[in-house]
Amino acid sequence: MGNVATRKRPGCHHTSRNDDYNDEDDGPVKKRIRIGEPQHIENEYQKLAFKSRLQKLKKCRPHLKRRTYKVEEADPRPPLPRFIVDEYDNYEKPEPTRKDFAIPWFEHLFLPEFPTRSVINEKSFILERQLGRGSFGIVYCASAIHDSERKFAIKMQEKREIISKRAVLQVKREASIQRLLPSHPFIARTYSTWQTRTHLYSLLQYPTGSTGDLFSVWRQRGSLSEAAIRLIGAELASAIDFLHRNDVIYRDVKLENVVLDQWGHALLIDFGLAKKLKQGNNTGTICGTLQYMSPDVASGHMYSHYVDWWSLGVLLHILLTGIYPYPNSEATHHANLKFIDYSTPIGCSAEFANLMDRMLAVSLTHRLCSFTVLHAHPFFRTINFSKLEQKDYTPASEIGNAEYDTYHPNDETLDDTLYKENYEFDRFDYFNDRF
Numbered sequence: 390m391g392n393v394a395t396r397k398r399p400g401c402h403h404t405s406r407n408d409d410y411n412d413e414d415d416g417p418v419k420k421r422i423r424i425g426e427p428q429h430i431e432n433e434y435q436k437l438a439f440k441s442r443l444q445k446l447k448k449c450r451p452h453l454k455r456r457t458y459k460v461e462e463a464d465p466r467p468p469l470p471r472f473i474v475d476e477y478d479n480y481e482k483p484e485p486t487r488k489d490f491a492i493p494w495f496e497h498l499f500l501p502e503f504p505t506r507s508v509i510n511e512k513s514f515i516l517e518r519q520l521g522r523g524s525f526g527i528v529y530c531a532s533a534i535h536d537s538e539r540k541f542a543i544k545m546q547e548k549r550e551i552i553s554k555r556a557v558l559q560v561k562r563e564a565s566i567q568r569l570l571p572s573h574p575f576i577a578r579t580y581s582t583w584q585t586r587t588h589l590y591s592l593l594q595y596p597t598g599s600t601g602d603l604f605s606v607w608r609q610r611g612s613l614s615e616a617a618i619r620l621i622g623a624e625l626a627s628a629i630d631f632l633h634r635n636d637v638i639y640r641d642v643k644l645e646n647v648v649l650d651q652w653g654h655a656l657l658i659d660f661g662l663a664k665k666l667k668q669g670n671n672t673g674t675i676c677g678t679l680q681y682m683s684p685d686v687a688s689g690h691m692y693s694h695y696v697d698w699w700s701l702g703v704l705l706h707i708l709l710t711g712i713y714p715y716p717n718s719e720a721t722h723h724a725n726l727k728f729i730d731y732s733t734p735i736g737c738s739a740e741f742a743n744l745m746d747r748m749l750a751v752s753l754t755h756r757l758c759s760f761t762v763l764h765a766h767p768f769f770r771t772i773n774f775s776k777l778e779q780k781d782y783t784p785a786s787e788i789g790n791a792e793y794d795t796y797h798p799n800d801e802t803l804d805d806t807l808y809k810e811n812y813e814f815d816r817f818d819y820f821n822d823r824f
């Protein structure tokens with residue numbers, strides 16, 4: 390029977406056997422009455438009547454309607470704090486890896502001091518000749534492409550060299566100090582810096598009609614006259630004082646870092662060892678050029694801006710006498726520097742001799758350690774520093790009129806190969822704030 394098709398009568402609701410009948414006795418079982426189930430509907434009329442009753446029932450008992458409830462999931466993110474924008478800065482950011490950089494890491498490394506897109510770039514200049522060579526590249530004399538009369542010095546440094554010598558921070562520090570420094574008549578200005586994929590560029594002030602650096606001038610012409618030394622010394626003192634007043638310690642005063650223009654005015658270059666240091670604060674890195682290094686730096690103790698005055702003393706001593714004041718021409722390590730056997734230069738004026746004794750005194754209590762004292766020293770009595778900064782004097786007219794006998798056969802004569810390089814005892818210091 391199960392397989393026989395049966396015809397449904399309209400209005401007749403067939404239920405399955407299992408639901409409505411008991412297998413044991415054939416009588417009808419109790420039917421379960423369900424709301425909305427038209428069990429007794431015999432015809433179409435009854436069906437319609439049932440529907441309308443059901444609708445009425447639903448109207449007067451609305452709670453029977455099916456309701457849907459939206460179960461909202463908890464937001465997995467904690468609510469963002471409002472108005473506390475600064476707190477985001479405190480979040481620990483993971484160290485960026487190479488692949489995190491949108492621009493190549495060897496460009497990112499030198500940002501922001503050396504921008505990648507610069508209006509002024511190497512294509513704006515014609516390189517004319519080489520001026521000198523530094524630790525990481527070459528310095529060229531260049532003229533502007535649209536104005537061949539305007540001369541600049543362009544320092545072109547190799548990124549590969551800088552990275553391999555772990556001097557990234559040093560180079561960036563040099564650029565930022567030079568760019569932020571206000572202009573001064575005796576400090577070379579940095580007009581612009583930029584980078585390509587392989588090189589860093591710095592556009593520097595070029596001294597008009599330059600006669601080269603002070604070392605070359607000194608080597609060509611021999612010792613300078615006291616009058617020339619007075620003017621060059623005063624110009625450098627003014628530049629050093631300006632740096633100190635701007636919270637910068639220079640740490641590399643030497644003949645090679647001073648270039649002269651055609652009138653003999655000095656221009657301080659190369660801020661490779663300069664550091665931002667507030668007046669009165671100390672630092673401790675052993676760096677500089679050995680033969681110009683003060684006992685304070687060489688000792689490894691903390692020191693401050695005054696060490697620049699010592700180096701200026703050494704420079705002035707060399708300009709007049711052609712020898713180092715202390716027997717350090719052979720030194721190759723700061724621990725070997727000797728600050729003994731100093732003798733006052735003979736054959737010079739008493740004022741200059743006294744100035745040297747004061748600037749090169751090992752004891753700090755006797756040493757000339759400030760511009761105020763230098764300015765008032767009898768050797769500079771004839772100099773009006775305001776006029777000097779207006780470039781009212783012309784050192785060139787005094788250069789070459791040497792009165793001093795520079796022949797010192799067994800003395801600490803200068804050997805240019807010995808102190809060409811800057812000296813840094815602890816390279817590691819470039820990577821922390823001590824530098």
Ligand SMILES: Nc1ncnc2c1ncn2[C@@H]1O[C@H](COP(=O)(O)OP(=O)(O)OP(=O)(O)O)[C@@H](O)[C@H]1O
Pocket residue numbers: 520521522523524525526528542577593594595596599601602645646648658659660661810811
């Ligand atoms: N503004 C400038 N005008 C003229 N000549 C310059 C200028 N800047 C640098 N020079 C020349 O280039 C040489 C090297 O320059 P500089 O010392 O700045 O390079 P560096 O890479 O910083 O070298 P260092 O190894 O001494 O740190 C100088 O000795 C000087 O002769």
